[in-house]
Amino acid sequence: MPPAGSWWREGAIVATAFVLCLLGGVLHVDDTLAPPSAPLYAIAAVSSATLLARHRAPAVTTVATGVCGMLAAPLGLLPTPLIVAPAIISAYSLARRSEQRVTIAVLLPTAALLVAFTAFFETDFSWEDTSRLVTVAASPLVAAVSGRSAQHRRAFLAVMDERARRAEEQRDSEARRKATEERVRIARELHDLVAHQITLANAQATVAAHVVDTQPEQARTSLAELVQTTREALDELRATVGLLRQNGDTSTPSDPAPGLSRVPTLLSTFRRAGMEVSLHEDGTARPLPPAVDLTAYRIIQEALTNVTKHAATRSAEVRLAWERDNVAVTVTDDGGGSGTSPQRPPGYGLIGMRERATAVGGTLTSGARPQGGFVVSAHLPVPGVETTARGRQRDR
Known part of the structure; x- marks a missing residue:
C-alpha cells in the first residue's frame, strides 16, 4: 500500500514504467522499428500496474514483473532494459524493504530465468545477443544494489537522528541535574549563613535585654556586637546574592571560602x-x-x-x-x-x-x-x- 498522500508519485512511476516498456517494444529482434503491438501494450500495462503492490508485497511484485519481461522474446520483441523497466523498479523496492537474503533469493533466480527464457526463443544467438542479455539481467541486480545502499543510508540517518535525540535528552537531563544541584548548594549556603548570623543576633539581643537595667555597660557591649553581627550578615548575604547574579561560573567565588x-x-x-x-x-x-x-x-x-x-x-x-x-x-x-x-x-x-x-x-x-x-x-x-x-x- 503506498504511503498516504503519495498517490500522485505512484501514478507518475507507473506511467513512466508504462512509457518505457512501450519505447523498448518499438525495437524488434530483426533490428526493425515498428509501432507497439497489442501484446506489448498488455505486457506494459500489467507489469506497470503491478508496481502499485511493490510496497506491500515487493517479492511477489518482482517475480511478476520479471515474468512479464520474459514474455518479450516469445512475442518477437527484443529484450532490452527498457522493456524490463518495471522489473528494475520493483527490484529497487525489494532491496529497500526486504532483508538481504530475501532479495538474493528472489532476484538471482528471476534474472537467471529471464536470460534462459530469452535465449531459448532466439535461434541465431550471437555475441552481441549475449552482451545484451547480460545487460538486461544485470539491470535489476544493479537496481537492487542501489536500493540496498539507500536502505543502509536510511538506517544510518535514522541511527544518527536517534543518537542526536538521545544526546539532546541527555544534555537536557544533565542541565536539569546541574540546576538542581546548584539550587541545593545555594539553599545550603543561605541556610548556613542566615541561621548562623540570625542565631547569634538573637542571642546577643537576648543578653542585652536581660542586662539593660542592671548592667547598662554590658548591654551596650551586646548591642554593639549585635550591630556588628547584623552588618556581617548583610555583607555576606549581599556577597552571596551578587555571586548568584554573575553570568559566569558561580562555583568559584572571588572571595576565599572559609x-x-x-x-x-x-x-x-x-x-x-x-x-x-x-x-x-x-x-x-x-x-x-x-x-x-x-x-x-x-x-x-x-x-x-x-x-x-x-x-x-x-x-x-x-x-x-x-x-x-x-x-x-x-x-x-x-x-x-x-x-x-x-x-x-x-x-x-x-x-x-x-x-x-x-x-x-x-x-x-x-x-x-x-x-x-x-x-x-x-x-x-x-x-x-x-x-x-x-x-x-x-x-x-
Missing part, C-alpha cells in the same frame, strides 16, 4: 554571644582541599548554631582528630537543663551537614548522647602524606 583556619574567629563570635565553647585538636594538622576545608568549617558552624538554637545549654566542645587518611570533626554539648530533648527532629541543618559530608566523600552521624546532650561527628577524607608529597613534587 576553612578550619577561621574556626578560632568563628568560636569567638559564639563566645561573645554567651556560649562557652572549647576547641581541642589531636594529631598533626595537614592542608585540606578547598572543598573539604569548607565542609569542615560549615559543619562546625552549623553544629554550634544548632546548640545555640535547640540545646538547653550554653557550652559546647569542638574536637578535631587528624588521622592518616581522614579528619574527624566532632561537636558535642552536655545538654544540661530541663529544656533538652533527647530526640530532636532532623531539620535542614542536619540534612545540609550530611549532604556536605557526602559530597566530598565523607560521612556524618548525629544523635543524642547516652550521658546527655547531642553529638555531631563527621569523618572527612584527607590526602595522605605520600599523596601530598607526590603532588608537591609534580608542582616543582
Whole structure:
C-alpha cells in the first residue's frame, strides 16, 4: 500500500514504467522499428500496474514483473532494459524493504530465468545477443544494489537522528541535574549563613535585654556586637546574592571560602554571644582541599548554631582528630537543663551537614548522647602524606 498522500508519485512511476516498456517494444529482434503491438501494450500495462503492490508485497511484485519481461522474446520483441523497466523498479523496492537474503533469493533466480527464457526463443544467438542479455539481467541486480545502499543510508540517518535525540535528552537531563544541584548548594549556603548570623543576633539581643537595667555597660557591649553581627550578615548575604547574579561560573567565588583556619574567629563570635565553647585538636594538622576545608568549617558552624538554637545549654566542645587518611570533626554539648530533648527532629541543618559530608566523600552521624546532650561527628577524607608529597613534587 503506498504511503498516504503519495498517490500522485505512484501514478507518475507507473506511467513512466508504462512509457518505457512501450519505447523498448518499438525495437524488434530483426533490428526493425515498428509501432507497439497489442501484446506489448498488455505486457506494459500489467507489469506497470503491478508496481502499485511493490510496497506491500515487493517479492511477489518482482517475480511478476520479471515474468512479464520474459514474455518479450516469445512475442518477437527484443529484450532490452527498457522493456524490463518495471522489473528494475520493483527490484529497487525489494532491496529497500526486504532483508538481504530475501532479495538474493528472489532476484538471482528471476534474472537467471529471464536470460534462459530469452535465449531459448532466439535461434541465431550471437555475441552481441549475449552482451545484451547480460545487460538486461544485470539491470535489476544493479537496481537492487542501489536500493540496498539507500536502505543502509536510511538506517544510518535514522541511527544518527536517534543518537542526536538521545544526546539532546541527555544534555537536557544533565542541565536539569546541574540546576538542581546548584539550587541545593545555594539553599545550603543561605541556610548556613542566615541561621548562623540570625542565631547569634538573637542571642546577643537576648543578653542585652536581660542586662539593660542592671548592667547598662554590658548591654551596650551586646548591642554593639549585635550591630556588628547584623552588618556581617548583610555583607555576606549581599556577597552571596551578587555571586548568584554573575553570568559566569558561580562555583568559584572571588572571595576565599572559609576553612578550619577561621574556626578560632568563628568560636569567638559564639563566645561573645554567651556560649562557652572549647576547641581541642589531636594529631598533626595537614592542608585540606578547598572543598573539604569548607565542609569542615560549615559543619562546625552549623553544629554550634544548632546548640545555640535547640540545646538547653550554653557550652559546647569542638574536637578535631587528624588521622592518616581522614579528619574527624566532632561537636558535642552536655545538654544540661530541663529544656533538652533527647530526640530532636532532623531539620535542614542536619540534612545540609550530611549532604556536605557526602559530597566530598565523607560521612556524618548525629544523635543524642547516652550521658546527655547531642553529638555531631563527621569523618572527612584527607590526602595522605605520600599523596601530598607526590603532588608537591609534580608542582616543582
